[in-house]
Amino acid sequence: GAGGLFSMVYLFNFCSPTPTKCKDRFVGAMEALEVMGQVTETCEILGDLGQQSTTLVDTFDPSKGVRVTYFQGDMCQNSENPVENGSPRRVSFKLLCGSSEESWIQKPVSGQITKCLSLIH
DSSP: OOSSSEEEEEEEOSSSOOSSOBTTBOOSEEEEEEETTEEEEEEEEEEOTTSEEEEESOTTOGGGEEEEEEOOOSBOOSOSSGGGTTSBOEEEEEEEOOOTTOOOEEOOOBOSSEEEEEEEO
16 A cells, blocks of 8 residues: 555456455455555445446547446445435446556545546556
């Protein structure tokens, strides 16, 4: 992780389950606690691989990129927005096409129930 003894990491695999189990399941996307560089068993399922959708970021310009969303994650608890409690988590990955000079850029994860991570290349 990025500095410190503890951090949250996001593991995902677009074509097959994550290589690490969360709650004894291989999943499409998960959030896990990392301690001193090691992923622990403390995790939340953000989405199931079998519950995936892929859409264009911009339906009028397919060259901008795609959005991959996983649904049916763990139930949300203790959300800052109480309306979200009891709803299944989901996560979206926005894969944006950049110029050929750009290397991979990661933008922060946002939201409570729906997390969104943007990757630009």
